[in-house]
Amino acid sequence: MLAELSIKNFAIIEALSVTFSKGLTVLTGETGAGKSIIIDAIHLLVGSRGSAEFVRHGEEKAEIEGLFQVDDHKHPVIAKALEFGIDVEEGMVILRRDISQTGKSVCRINGKLVTISTLREIGATLVDIHGQHEHQELMDDSRHLSLLDQFGADNILPSLSEYQQVYRRYEQTLQKLKALSENDQQTAHRLDLIQFQLDEIQKANLKLNEDEDLFEEKRKLSNFERVFESLQSGQLALQGEQKGLDWISMVMGHLEDAAALDTAYKGIYEAVSNSYYQLEDAAGVLRNELDVLEFDPQRLHEIEDRLTEINQLKRKYGKTINEIVEYAVKIEEEIETLQNKETHIGELEKELTSVKKDLILEAKQLTEIRLKWAEKLTKLIHKELKELYMAKTVFEIRFESNSLQFSKNGVDHVAFYISTNPGEPLKPLSKVASGGELSRIMLALKSIFSKHQGVTSIIFDEVDTGVSGRVAQSIAEKIYKVAAESQVLCISHLPQVAAMADTHLFISKIIKGGRTKTSVTPLQMDEKINEIGRMISGTEITDLTKKHAEELLYLALENKKSVSALTRQ
Template identity: 35%
Template sequence: MISHLHVKDFAIINEMDVDFHTGLNIITGETGAGKSIIIEAVSLALGSRADTAFVRSGKDKAVIELIMEDCPSQATDLLVENDIPIDDNQVIIKREISISGKSICRINNQIVSVSFLNMLCKKLADIHGQYDHQSLLDPELHITFVDLYNSSEILPVKALTEKFYLEYRKLSTELNQLTKNAADNQRKHDFMAFELNEINNARLSPGEDTALEEEILSLQNSEKIYGNLSDAYDSVYGNSPSVLQTLAKVQNQLQEISPYSKSVCDLLSDFDDAYYKLEDISREIRNIRDNITFSPEQLDSAISRMDLIDKLKLKYGGSIEEILAYRTQLEEDLSRIENIDEAKSTLSHQLSVCEEQLKLASQRLSALRKASAKELQIKIMEQLFELSFTNSEFQIKISDNPAGFTANGTDTAEFLISTNRGEPLKPLAKIASGGEMSRIMLAFKKIVGDYDDIPTMIFDEIDTGISGIAASVVGRKLKEIAQNHQIICITHLPQITACGSHNYKIVKHSDDTSTYTTLVPLSKEEKIKEVARLLGGLNITESTLKSAEELIEVSSR
């Protein structure tokens, strides 16, 4: 619910702070005092379009801040999903509108888009004006109200229907794609078969190109390699005196004196290791030298093989690994094309089974909706009768959706009403009388409001066009709705004002330079005077005060 409203430099509001409460909050005020400005401020905080005309003259920006307490889970879940911090189910909404046209929205001190703010606030508050009844007048959403009324039975079947529908759409798309591409399959098959055959004939091995590069380099430089290895071997082992012979002499000299010096003994051990290692190296040099051969045919073969691999790299990938991965993809694609008839048959069978499941789920969903619509229809009629629609007729029309299967089943729903005997039923949105529309809306909100989980309802002079007994009935109905919702209602009728559990008055005053509007809470005595003012106008007498007290007492029962 809305617990606090702060407004600064907005229209003719200089600065205003007001606390709201649970139950029925009634706002009154003289004509022209600025009642609509309060609703405009709240609407902006809840995500409506910004207008620089609302910035107070001479100021740089207007600021509206709402504190929402005890937010429903559907709102807090949305905040959590978008990484917006929330503490104790409290949401602080701040909207700034600068004279330059820039608008900034913050939720719990985190900047958000207007679209996100609007999406969130639809879960927190519902604003209704004389001709603005939002979701109740949108035929697209009537089916949602029917589903919510019997949600425990309908929603599980609805979820199952959506699951089957999504699978049905997926299978239909896959089957259509297979059929659509059938004409190109043979051409693709021949081309891919040629590519696969070319790759298979090459018999590539991972790392083969690297080994070939080394082989070619070795063959091209075999003479130089042989000569250098021979000279190196002769220097180490073959010439006289060779490196090893010289080192052997050094080894003997060290051995002779090693018994006399521990340092020499340690040095000899390291020297021996180096000597034997050099012997091993010399033998390896000889082995490599003796195995070097030069074959022009072998070099030509290696170069030819490398040229083939390079050509395949240019066509199918930058490396042998990429070529082999492409071959795997070709094999899979060819398999699909060669087995397309089998795939179509399998998909057709799956689609047929899924369609039957979707049909049965949709039929079950439709049956539950029709039963729910009948119950809801009776409930709404009872409420309309209480609201003095004694000759009215109301119907929830469930029809087949022209689109056929949808994620929402095969139904559409529309609320139809006739408010006078003999008149045909018409869509709810086409009811002309503002007063009738106000009472009809209250009937809906009394029933459907308990299911839409929106904690706060704001009514902007919905009592226009009604008076007398009808006004008393509307006041009583607002009190009933306020038992489960926070209601903030702007009214000009004493019968509705008397029903308020918390009353406020719009006050406008002027000084030498400016006009100011503010909202003040009323005490019990001030509430009596305000009801008396609405009953008797400027001339408040003892009689009107007594009548006001009586009206408040009757309304509290």
């Protein structure tokens, strides 16, 4: 859920920090107080287009930051964040966006700089904002198949997975056949090219790890002079008149005399004696090494030429010798295939026919399962619409299936159709006019799909416009029902919706120092009664209005208990 929102220097908001809770949060207030500005800020926070107009007059930049808490480790935001290399620790996602006076944006997710498109992708898994005049996911025909699959996930997704496995085989076989079916001239050119490449690689006679061994040998040869001088200096320092071994031999003689007179010095004598003989052996090894050390400039040239040859092959065929060898094996197989083209085409055609039969069966089974779930979804939507006093509305899920037009999601195209008036033809949901009917249709769909979409927060921006009376009460209950599955933030002018709120925030504006500022105040019970009274009657609040507001809050409490009980079932 959206746990906290911080806004600074945004439109008429100077500085604002709002803490949100689970359930239904309703934002109310006078027109122009800044309710929609807060929603605009959330819009920008999840990746919508920004501009310099959002920056408060006289300030350098607007700052928006939101903390989201994700309880489910399987929430889609976690996988999406990892896709972009963003760590999600302790289930917290922090989005931040700064907009400068020039209109440029700086976006961060958990402190990491990201692009607007990345912010938008992450934001889409966290927040779904629905306004009366916006085309959201449910209004997009191309998304209806996905929504149906989410609704019937337990049965549809396993069938879809089986279909997709066969579909991948079908695509791979089709691509191989297409590549082989190219004209003879293209085939000849391809064969000449890869035969040349194979000859070049085979001629090089590569050995695994050869380059590493050559680098090591080159390093030794390149440092030959310094190594020789060091060994020679060491050997000369040990052996020769008045050199290291002579002096240690002298020490050993003196200590031998001392040890003969006093056994207490036997230990130190033996230590020096052992050191002498070890150093004598080391001097012999150095002498032998110096005798065999020989600089071979020709060998160094050979190594450099060989490494140059290997590097040229790496630039063409792979980053390592192993990759080059693997590429050679691959094109060797391709050469054999192209040289026996007709035989392989025949085999692939048989394979394609067989896979296609399997694919048609899988697609048919997937369509049948989807049709069953479409029927269930249709019944549920009619039930929701009836509760919203749209009993005469007809909803239909239409399938257009072509058994020969395969895609990764099957052969089905699904679209939601609706008719809100008896005798009127069914039209695509995307063509339904906006207004009170659209608000109810969207709420009916949201009531069903909210728990399948996985978003953390759903925001309704005045979706209840154009309704009143018993329809308003029904809409309030629907919004509360959606809030049982996802956190819901709702801007509303309906007292029925405000009465159902778990948290009621009052948005107001004040003028201070000649500047307009927006403030947000969580309302307590007495304040709720006054605000709902204002929403009922307008500016004048009478005792009768307050009684009406109290009654509305009491009825809302009873309705919330009923909705919660139904949700738990």
